[in-house]
Amino acid sequence: MTFVERLSPRALATPQSGIVELVNYARGRPGLIPLWAGEGDLPSPPFINQATKDSLDAGETFYTWQRGLPELRDALSRYYQRHFDVSLPREHFFATSSGMHAINICVQALTSPGDEVIYLSPSWPNIVAAIGVAGAKAVGLPLSFVNGGWQVDVDKLEAAITPRTRALFINTPSNPTGWTATHDDLRAILAVARKHGLWIVADEIYALYYFRDGGRAPSFMDVQEPDDLIIYANSFSKNWSMTGWRVGWIVAPPAIGQVLENLIQYSSSGLTPFMQRGAIAALDHGDEFVRSNIERARTSRDLLCDALIATNRVETLKPDGAIYAFLKVDGIDDPRKAAFDIVDKTLVGLAPGTAFGMGGEAFLRACFLRDPNQITEAAGRLADYIKRL
Numbered sequence: 001m002t003f004v005e006r007l008s009p010r011a012l013a014t015p016q017s018g019i020v021e022l023v024n025y026a027r028g029r030p031g032l033i034p035l036w037a038g039e040g041d042l043p044s045p046p047f048i049n050q051a052t053k054d055s056l057d058a059g060e061t062f063y064t065w066q067r068g069l070p071e072l073r074d075a076l077s078r079y080y081q082r083h084f085d086v087s088l089p090r091e092h093f094f095a096t097s098s099g100m101h102a103i104n105i106c107v108q109a110l111t112s113p114g115d116e117v118i119y120l121s122p123s124w125p126n127i128v129a130a131i132g133v134a135g136a137k138a139v140g141l142p143l144s145f146v147n148g149g150w151q152v153d154v155d156k157l158e159a160a161i162t163p164r165t166r167a168l169f170i171n172t173p174s175n176p177t178g179w180t181a182t183h184d185d186l187r188a189i190l191a192v193a194r195k196h197g198l199w200i201v202a203d204e205i206y207a208l209y210y211f212r213d214g215g216r217a218p219s220f221m222d223v224q225e226p227d228d229l230i231i232y233a234n235s236f237s238k239n240w241s242m243t244g245w246r247v248g249w250i251v252a253p254p255a256i257g258q259v260l261e262n263l264i265q266y267s268s269s270g271l272t273p274f275m276q277r278g279a280i281a282a283l284d285h286g287d288e289f290v291r292s293n294i295e296r297a298r299t300s301r302d303l304l305c306d307a308l309i310a311t312n313r314v315e316t317l318k319p320d321g322a323i324y325a326f327l328k329v330d331g332i333d334d335p336r337k338a339a340f341d342i343v344d345k346t347l348v349g350l351a352p353g354t355a356f357g358m359g360g361e362a363f364l365r366a367c368f369l370r371d372p373n374q375i376t377e378a379a380g381r382l383a384d385y386i387k388r389l
Contacts, residue, residue, distance in 0.1 A: 010132070010133060010135060011133075013132060014129055014132065014133060015125070015129060017125055017126075017355065018125065018336065018351070018352055018354055018355025018356075019036055019037065019125070019351045019352075019355050022036055022339050022340065022343065022349065022350075022351065022352065023036055023037060023349070025340065025343070026343045026344075026349055029343075029347060031347045032343070032347045032348075032349060033347060033348050033349065033370075033374055033377060033378040033381075034349040035348060035349055035350055035351075035366040035367045035368070035370070035378060036339075036349040036350055036351045036365075036367070037243075037351075037367060038124075038175060038237075038238070038243075038323065038324070038367055038369075039237065039238070039241075039243040039367070039369070040238075040241055040293065040296075040297075040323075040367075040369035040370055041369075041370045041371055041374065042241045042293070043241060044240065044241050044242050044244075044245070044278075045240070045241065045286070045289050047281055047285055047286075048240060048242065048278045048279075048281045048282050048286070049278065050281075051277045051278050051280065051281035052274050052275060052277055052278035052281075054277070055273060055274035055276075055277035055278075056274045060273040060274050060277065061272075061273070061274065062273070063269070063270065064270050064271070064272075064273040064276070065095075065270065066261045066264050066265050066269070066270045067093075067094050067095065067257065067260075067261050067264070068093065068094060068095025068249070068270075068271060068276060069095070069273060069276045069277075069280070070090060071276075071280055072093075072095055072276045072279055072280050072283075073090035073091075073093040073094075073095070074090050075279075075280045075283040075284050076090075076093040076249060076251075076283060077089060077090055077092075077093065078283065078284065079283045080221070080251070082287070083207075083208065083216055084216075084219060084221045084222075086221050088251065091254035091257060092251050092252060092253070092254060093249055093250070093251060094249060094250040094251075094252065094257070094260050094261070094264065095247070095248075095249055095270075095271045095276060095279070096247075096248040096249055096250060096264065096268070096271065097246055097247070097248070097267075097268040097271050098235060098237075098246035098247065098248045099203075099205055099233060099234060099235025099236075099237060099248035100126055100130070100235075100246075100248070101246075101248055101267065101268060102233035102234065102235065102248040102249060102250045103126070103127065103130050103201070103203070103233045104130050104133075104134070104267070105233075105250060105260060105263045105264065105267065106201045106231050106233050106250065107130050107131055107134045107136065107167075107201070108134050108263055109231070109256065109259055109260060109263060110166055110167045110199050110201070110231070111131070111134055111135070111136040111166050111167065112135070112136070112166075113134075113135030113136065114135070114136070114137070114164065115136045115137070115164055115165075115166040116136065116137045116138075116139050116162060116164045116165045116166065117131045117136055117137070117138055117139065117165070117166060117167045117168070117169055117201075118139045118140075118141055118157065118160050118161065118165060118167075118168050118169065119131075119138055119139070119140055119141070119168075119169040119170075119171075120140075120141055120142075120143055120152060120169075120170060120171065120174070120179075121140035121141060121142050121143065121356070121357045121358040121359050121360070122142075122143070122176055122177055122326070122353065122356035122357055122358065122359045122360030122363070123140070123169075123171060123174075123175070123176075123356060123357055124171065124175045124176070124356070125355050125356060125357065127169055127171070127203075128140070128357060131169075136166070137164075139160055139165070140357055140358045140359075141153075141156060141157050141160050142358045142359040143174075143177060143179055143359060145328075145359065147317070148315050148316050148317035149179075149317045150174070150177045150178070150179035151179070152179070152181065152185055152189075154185070154188040154189060154192060157189065157192060158192045158195075158196075161192075161196055161198070165196070165198060166198065166199060167198055167199040167200065167201055168189065168192075168193055168198055168199070168200050168201070169200075169201045169203065170189060170200055170201070170202055170203065170220075171203040171204075171205075172185075172186075172202075172203075172204065172206075172217065172218075172321070173206040173207070173209060173210065173217050173319070173320065173321025173322040174206075174321070174322060175205075175206070175322055175324060176322075176324050176326050176351070176353070176356050176360065176363075176365040177319070177322075177324070177326045178319020178320060178321055178322045178324055178325070178326060179319075179320075179321075180210065180212075180217050180218070180319075180320040180321035180322075181217075181218055182218055183218045183222060183223060185218075186218055186219075186220055186222070186223050187223050190220065190223055190224065190228065190230075193228075193229065194228065197229070198229065199229040199230070199231060200220065200228075200229065200230045200231070201231055201232075201233060202219075202220045202230055202231070202232045202233070203232075203233050203234075204217070204219055204220070204232060204234060205233075205234050205235050205237070205238060206238060206321055206322040206323065207219055207321075208239060208290060208294060209238070209294055209297060209321055209322055209323055210320065210321045211297075211298050211301065211318070211319075211320060211321065212320050212321075217320075217321045220232075231250065231251070231252045231253075231256075232250065232251035232252070233248070233250055234248060234249050234250070234251070235247070235248040235249075236248065236249075236279055236282055238293075238323065238369070239282070239286070239290045239293065240282040240286050240289060240290065240293075241289075241293065242278075242279075242282065245275055245278070245279075247271060247275055247276075247278075247279050293369065296369065296370075296371075296372070297323050297368060297369045299372045300368040300369065300370055300371075300372050300375040301318055301319065301323075301325065301368045302318065303368075303372055303375050303376050303379060304325055304366060304368045304375050304378070304379045305317075305318045305325055307376075307379035307380065307382075307383050308325070308327060308379060308382060308383060308386070310383070311383050311386050311387055313329060313330040313331065313386045313387070313389065314327050314328065314329050314330070314386065315327075315328040315329075315330070316328065323367055323368060323369040324365050324366065324367055324368070325365070325366045325368055326353070326360075326363050326364075326365050327350075327363055327364045327365070327366065328362050328363050329364065329386055329389070330389070331386070331389035332362075332364070332389065333362075335352040335353045335354055335361065335362065335363060335364050336352040336354045336355075338352070338364065339351065339352040339364060342364075342382070342385060345385060346381040346382060346384075346385050347381070348378045348381050348382055350364045350365060350366050350382075351364065351365040351366075351367075352364060352365075353365060366378075366382075
């Protein structure tokens with residue numbers, strides 16, 4: 001037997017990321033405008049970095065609280081009070097080593113091998129992979145693509161439930177589509193979960209990236225009751241330009257706190273304390289930075305979408321939320337092949353829709369959280385490419 005053949009079937013079944021495949025192919029090319037990954041082009045702001053440096057200089061390099069520093073969990077409580085108008089004491093919050101770690105912990109806490117988790121598709125591929133690695137089965141429910149926008153059919157969501165279903169994974173605003181649930185959508189989904197006794201894993205990482213009313217996106221926080229089975233996975237990556245830090249958090253009922261602490265202990269043994277000091281600074285002093293990031297995204301969204309829609313070859317609407325344009329381009333039948341061709345011919349990196357599962361096969365994803373001047377250049381290159389198809 002080869003080395004690979006001696007690995008576990010579950011590990012062998014883990015798919016290669018269709019996004020990372022393209023990034024590895026073209027990373028570092030001169031003149032490249034990388035819109036393939038879900039991150040902006042700004043580095044972490046100095047006030048966050050300084051708090052981390054100060055912590056290192058103070059010698060905060062030892063083992064720490066598995067659930068996170070009390071000061072961090074209190075800062076998260078203040079953040080939710082400001083932005084979500086909810087009063088949640090620190091017992092609801094758990095620091096994790098990235099948003100991906102938070103998702104893994106949630107899936108491990110809620111499922112056993114053979115259980116099912118329903119998710120809305122197209123979706124970030126890591127969600128499906130996390131469910132599979134845990135030994136559960138990911139069941140995709142495609143969103144409907146109508147006139148350039150996306151909709152959820154809650155009746156179809158309920159019809160997908162089986163005796164093995166344990167949870168619904170709901171990402172809103174959505175990566176990659178930008179679909180953003182209304183309060184009515186959230187109430188309807190929550191009613192289904194209550195009826196069937198299911199958990200909801202709410203990925204609301206893009207909640208503040210909402211472009212319709214000048215506020216944040218609708219949240220399950222707005223409609224839930226204290227006894228609802230909802231657990232939230234989140235990350236510092238997008239709001240505060242901290243993608244490389246790998247810092248996230250979970251919001252959950254305190255009653256399951258010891259289980260979450262145990263899972264953190266046996267996966268990462270806690271988030272480094274000096275990074276937690278940077279996270280505290282982000283939460284307590286970063287609201288203006290976040291607002292500027294959101295306005296930057298709004299400007300770049302409009303520049304990118306207006307230029308591509310004007311070709312009359314791209315079917316999309318300006319997304320209500322998140323930081324992505326999900327583009328259906330007339331003349332492109334194989335988005336994976338096209339993504340490689342586009343980066344070769346235009347030096348613009350896009351993520352192929354095939355990476356995002358059911359319903360994404362005809363699309364390309366562009367992240368617009370970048371300098372508007374770069375987005376204008378990228379949009380021009382893409383428009384020229386599309387016109388030549």
